[in-house]
Amino acid sequence: MDRADIVDGAFRQSLQTGTFPAGASPQGPLSDEDAVAVFRAQCLSRNLDRRSRKMQADGQGYYTIGSSGHEGMAAVAQALRPTDMAFLHYRDGAFQAMRSHQVPGTTPTWDMLLSFATSTEDPISGGRHKVLGSRRLSIPPQTSTIASHLPKAVGAAYSIGLTRRRKIDGQVMPSDALVMCSFGDASANHSTAQGAINAACWTSVQSVPLPLLFVCEDNGIGISTPTPKGWIGNSFSQRPGLKYFCADGLDIYDTFRVAQEAAEYVRSRRKPAFLHLRLVRLYGHAGSDLQQAYLKKEVFEAWEADDPLLHSARLLIEAGVLSTSEALAIYQEAEDRCTRVAAEAVTRPRLHEAEKVMASIIPPPRETAPSNGPDQQERAAVFGSETKQLSAPQPMAKLLNWALTDLMIEHPEIAIMGEDVGRKGGVYGVTQKLIDRHGPDRVIDTLLDEQSILGLAIGLGQNGFIPIPEIQFLAYLHNAEDQIRGEAATLSFFSNGQFTNPMVLRIAGLGYQKGFGGHFHNDNSLAVLRDIPGVVIACPSRGDDAAMMMRECVRLAREEQRVVVMIEPIALYHARDLMTPKDGGWLSHYPSPDRRIPLGQVGVEGDGPLAIVTYGNGRFLSSQAASDLRQDDIETRIIDLRWLAPLPKDGVLTALCGAQKVLIVDECRETGGQSEALMTLLYEETNLPHARIAAEDSFIPTGPAYASTMPSRASIAAVARKLWKSQ
Template sequence: MDRADIVHEAFLERLSSGVLPEGVAAEGPLKAEEAVAIFRAQCLSRNLDRRSRKMQAQGQGYYTIGSSGHEGMAAVASALRPDDMAFLHYRDGAFQTRRSAQVPGTTPAWDMLLSFATSMDDPISGGRHKVLGSKALNIPPQTSTIASHLPKAVGAAYSVGLAKRVGPEHQVLKDDSIVMCSFGDASSNHSTAQGAINTACWTSFQSVPMPLLFVCEDNGIGISTRTPRGWVAANYENRPGLKYFHANGLDIFDTWRAARAAAEYVRCHKKPAFLHLTLVRLYGHAGSDMQQTYLSKDIFEAWEAEDPLMHSARLLRDAGVLTADEIKAIYLEAEAQCTRVAEQVVTRPRLKTAEDVMASIIPPARDCAPSNGVAVADRENAFGKSDLRAMGEPQPMSRLINWALTDLMLEHREIAVMGEDVGAKGGVYGVTQKLCDRFGPDRVIDTLLDEQSILGLAIGMAHNGFVPMPEIQFLAYLHNAEDQIRGEAATLSFFSNGQYTNPMVLRIAGLGYQKGFGGHFHNDNSLAVLRDIPGVIIACPSHGADAAKMLRECVRLARVEQRVVVFIEPIALYPMRDLHDAKDSAWMDMYPAPDEKIALGEVGVTGDGALAIVTYGNGNYLSQHASKVLAEKGIQTRVIDMRWLAPMPVDGILNALGGAEKVLVVDECRTTGSQSEALLSMLHERCDLPSSRIAAEDSFIATGPAYAATMPSSDSIADAAIKLWEGK
């Protein structure tokens, strides 16, 4: 028999015989009516698990990581308010079923079984995945995460106090809301969890509001690896800035008492708490997990003997709240409901086409207050006389980005900048200088040195109506936290059918050509990790005026269209002034008027020669330099600056090629996995012009005189262009 059926039969048999597991009597302030509501949610969650396994066996269900053994989370739901945002562990079906009963108009059995069946009617994911989550219940969707949701829970909690001071336009959480985040004992060891909890403690230690409740569901095992007895308590009991609570998760009275105390502490003190629940795991990790292959039978039978539903039944029976017959009736009613509803949901339509699946990758636009510009007096006060005077002269890219950030933050109060050293120091390259003076530490946030926490802060703040602009100091540093974009930010709209979004503009200083500085960890010429993430927009300006105008479009894309945007700033071009000759100032620009933008997909074109060079970033600068050499040899060029790397501006490129005879692709990223591969494929498919490419070697970047040896140069671009033009 399936272990789920064994546990089911054992519950009914022991309930009938009256031989239930031993334990303490019901104690604490939990009222009888609430206790019964918790038990009803537990029974529904248990039977949803069992039904999901039967649906899978029939080929009608597609996910069987269940919540059995963790039904105590229903008591945690009862201890919180329904408007407290909850980022759930994947074993928290009982939390969702209980919260559903707290919110009129929701139908937990129907909704969750639709999800098991991957029906298009599933109200959270639209049939894309079995996820816990509900817009009505204030539960953003989570899949089988391994702690990746903890950083954004920290960000959402931080945003509660910040929103009270700043007042973002699309605020979701109330001023006295708390955020709950749950996870397993095994996940608590993950570096992502450790970083997020450390960030919460670091923030709390400085008396900055952090109304966050961590709930660790400790069933003593992570798939097949046992958690050392006592490890979770030893690890978290004495963390500075973190209040520790413990409860027996098999006892709904004890769990509710501890959860209520923890929630009241968090709500009152605006400090994080850690609620440690001891639980059991029933049925193995998932339906496909054969736990008997790595556990002796006596271990999982001992867990089954501590079935939390048996404990709830004993507590309710012995306290005189329910009779055994009433308990049985509640349980069988839930079983009958799940059986009946399952028969209905499998008849509902499922996704069929690529268009169906992809429909929610790009989130819907939202209504925003119109952009009416900024009062002259406010700009004068923010910029000061020296910067306003400097606007009358051409400036390098770094300064124009700084001014664009200032104008954007003046216009939109919900924009906040965060990252390492962005405040008093003004960033490693001075791009955020003066912003903290202009807008204060609430909107220019110096973070601790942890890229996962930086991006989690941004994602969580976006959940509460902010438009975050996180900064990653160097492109190579993104790899410490790339899953926060790949697995969290970019998937949220997809898994919520567009109901949840986390708009942001992620600024990253990157790419190569820093003269002799930093080597591969500060010069990373690969964007492959970003380019294949569905829905993410990648912008890469090459001159200052373009950077200012594109940054404004990026903010519009995030603020109005709710997109995740990555803005790559070529470090080597930050200070660039000259192009062909010393002091020619040909690579500096005047600051464009605050209402000027470059639209998504709009490319830049210099020249109208028959040889087209398609490039971006530093490649544009080098190609412009090479074009002078080529002109001296009688080869006229047009340089097409992509500007937008994802989605590829196909129409803009093809239109810019009108009248061209040959195409050279210049790519500063590595030959393997670079934009050039996609560009050549597109050119092959969409036009018949002879084409070739020059890209960087598949190598890391060296420090010292050989800093650019592996990448295209103006000379190598000119040589490649001559060979292509002459047909060699």
Template sequence: MDRADVVDGGFRACINSKEFPTGSAPNDALPADLATEIFAAQCLSRNLDRRSRKMQSEGNGYYTIGSSGHEGMAAVAAALRPDDMAFLHYRDGAFQTMRSSQVEGVDAAWDMLLSFCTAKEDPISGGRHKVLGSKALNIPPQTSTIASHLPKAVGAAYSLGLGKRRAPEHKCLPDDGIIMCSFGDASANHSTAQGAINTACWTAYQSAPMPLLFVCEDNGIGISTRTPGGWIKASYENRPGLKYFSADGLNIYDAYKVAQEAAHYVRTQRKPAFLHISVVRLYGHAGSDMQQAYLPKATFEAWEADDPLLHSVRLLDQAGVMSPDQALTLYQDSEDHCAKLAAKAVKKPRLKTAKDVMASLIPPARTCAPTNGPSDEARAKAFGSDFKQMDSPQPMSRLLNWALTDLMLEHGEIVMMGEDIGTKGGVYGVTQKLKDRFGADRMIDTLLDEQSILGLAIGMAHNGFVPMPEIQFLAYLHNAEDQLRGEAATLPFFSNGQFTNPMVLRIAGLGYQKGFGGHFHNDNSLAVLRDIPGVIIACPSRGDDAAKMMRECVRLAREEQRVVVMVEPIALYPMRDLVEDKDNGWMTTYPSPDQSIALGEVGVDGDGPLAILTYGNGRYLSTQAAAALKAQGIDTRVIDMRWLAPLPTEDILAALKGAKKVLIVDECRTTGSQSEALMALLQEQTTLPHARIAAHDSFIATGPAYAATMPSRESIAEAAKELWSQN
């Protein structure tokens, strides 16, 4: 028998017999009318759980991780304001049903039933997944995430203080609001949770505003692994910078009172708090979880006997708010209501085609106030002595610095964050002087935690900022890649475009860096980025292109709400010469602020019949090889892709018109590299003979062999000659 039916039967039997579990008494903090609303939200959440299981058994439901046992979260919702953004644990159906009662025009039962059956009319995901979330309720959608939402909650909380001091154009959160983030006791052990909580404490310890309420819902078990008794309290009761509160989640009066106290502390002190709320888990982890296979029956029967709804009925009766019979009537009405609505919801159309599913991968554009660029006076003041050097050729690092300066002058909502980007100016000096020009508020030196850097950016974007996080080296991204894949890129997808987190992520990367780093500081694999749907990847090869592409990246984030990654080739930051020593052939002057390179626009040097298709360092090396090939009578055209995702197919094919043969030069590893997609493109859409040269499937060494595994000007020229000589 389904344990949901067992618990339902037990609930009804206890009410009929008037035999309730023992527990603490009601207090006077919760008014009678609000207590009734909380219990109604609990009943609705419980019956939605039961209905989701019945829908699944009938072939009409697709998600059964429920919230039963965690209904005390309805009291937490009641203690907060509806405009307090909430990043929810996946067991927080009761929080959402309670908040729905606080906002006019929201029907929690109908909305969640549509989500259970993946109907296209589901108001949060558009039928893509069963998610808790609602634009009207200020709840960004979450699925079965394991703590990955905590870093962005920290970022959103930080944005409240910054938004009060420097309001962005698209600000959407109130200055006196707080951020709430909930998670389970098992998730509290995840490195992502540990990093996020540490970041919040680290920030608050320095007296920076961090109005964030962490809510840990402790049911004592994570799927089958028990949490040691007392572990959560011992771990969080005495953390520096974090105020600890503890509440009984089985007692709505206590949960409301303590949640109110915690929220008041966070709201008035602008500091983080940790609300540890004890709950039970009913029905197992999910519908498919057979808890009797790993738990003694007596254990989960004890949890069922501590049903929070039974405690609520007892408390309401003791407080004189409603009798047990009235409570049962309300519960039955809730069940009947869910059953009636479910019968209608399952008849609603669902997504069918790839086009339907993918419609929300790309977020909608938003209207932005027109800008005319910074004034000459503002530029002269910001640039100082640099202003006089703009007519002289410069390397990429300097031109990127100037482009960032102009962009930050023009758009006050741009905020940069990363390790060493402020006072030091970055490992390679790209962000030098920006802290002096724009202040520490907009050039944030973060702690050493890539997950928190990206989480800060995602959360700040929720409040209208255009974040520009920096990951110091490409290899370091792997510590935090799920913040892009599982959070940033999926947010518009799972919210049907209602929530977005635009950003421009800058990463110093790729190979050819001499005398430094090895595989940790030279990483020539972009597969982790290319695999994420909806993410734009830019990769400039020369300073003028870098400046113009950076402007387009910011436009894409600011106006089109895109997640953009600019991979900046480290080896090309200081590059001055091209062919001969001191020829300054790879330096350019700074392009005027009104110039940009559009998404998908490739670059072409030359018009020879042998096309070399490449990007990044490959363009630099291929240009050198082209000079050697010309001396041997082979004319080339070097096509710089510039944009690696989405693949600029149309412009590549246009640039190949008139070419006779194509050599792909890819500095990334042969397996998983851009060259694989380019080979497929040429095979499927052209008749041109083609070949490729790519890096070996190897990590990069330090020392004299730093470039041994990657294409060189010599190997490119040799491959080009071999291809050209073939019939």
């Protein structure tokens, strides 16, 4: 027999016989009316769980991880305001049900059952997943089970204080709001949660406003692994900068009282707090989880005897708010409603076509105030004595710096964040002087934690900012790649375009640094980014291109709400010469602020019959090799991709018109590199003879062999000659 039915029968019998689990008497500020509302939300959540399991058994539901045992979160919702953004644990159906009660006109039963049925009419995901979430309720959808939403909750909380200091258009949360994020006791051990909580403490001790309430829902077990007794309390009660609160999550009066105290502390002090709730888990981890296979029967029967709905019913009856029959009637009414509404929800249309599934991967464009470019008077004041240098040719790092300066003058919602981006000006000087020009609120020196850097950006992006986070080296992204894959890139997909987190992520990367750092600072693999749906990847090769592409990246984020990544070739940041020392062949002039390179526009140099398709350092090396090939009467055209994702297929094919043969030069590895997609494109769309030269499937060493595994001027020329001479 389904444990959900066993718990249901036990609840009904307990009310009929008047036998309840022992507990404290009802005490605290929860009013009678609100206590009944909380109980109604709990009963709705419980019966939604039961109905989802029956829908799955009938082949009409597809994901049954539930909230039973965690219904105390309804009291937490009652203690907060509906304008407080909530990043929810997947067991928080009662929280959403209660918040729906706070916002007139919402239909939680219908909405959540449509989600369970994966109907296209599901108002949050459009049938893409069973997720909690609602635009009207300020609940962004979450799919995380490993607390990967905590870093962006930190970022969202930070954004509230930032909007109080820097007024911008488009902010979502009121200035007196707080952010709540909830998670389980098992997830609290994950490095993502630990990093986010550490970042909150780090921020708090520096007296930087961070109105954030962490809620740990401690049911004592993570799937099958018990949480050591006292672990959560001992781990989080003494953290610097973090106020600890603890409540009995089975007692709605105690939970509401403590949650209200915690919320008031966060709201008034603008500091983070940690609310620890004791709860139980009912029915196992999820619908497919057979807890009797790894737990003794007395363990989960003890949890079932501690059913939070039984505690709520007892408290309301003792308080004289409800009679036994009235409590049972509320519960029965919730079951009847869920049964009735579910019968209709399962008839509603579902997704079937790939095109419709993918429709929300790319966010919808949004209306933005028109801009006439950076204010010239402010520009003159900001650039100061550096104005005279604007007309002289410069390397990429300097032109990127100027482009960021102009963009920050033009768009006050831009904020830059990352390790060492402020006072130091970045490892390679790209953000030099920006903190002096625009202030520490907009150029934020962060702690050393890539997950927190990206979480800060995602959170700011959800509250009206255009964040430009920096990851110091491409190799460091792997510590935090799920913040892009699992959080930033999926938000529009799982919210049907209702929630977005636009950003321009800058990453110093690729290889060819002479004898520096080995594979920790040289990383010539973009595979981790290339396979994320919807993410735009830019990779400039020259300074003027970098400036114009950065402007397009910001436009894409600002107007089209895109997640954009710019890979900036480290070896070209300060490159000045192309063929001979002091020839200045790789310097370029700063393009006027109104010029940009549109997404998908490739660069073409020359019109020879041998086309070299490349990007980044490959363009630099191919330009050198082209000079050598010219001595053999082999004329080339160099096609610089510029945009690596989405692959600019039309631009490449147009640029190949008139070419006779094609060489692909890929500085990334042969396996998983850009060349694989380009070879496929040539095979499917052309009849041109082609070849490729790519990096070896190897890490990059330190020392004189730093470039030995990657294409070089000589090797490119050699492969080009062989291709050209081949029949």
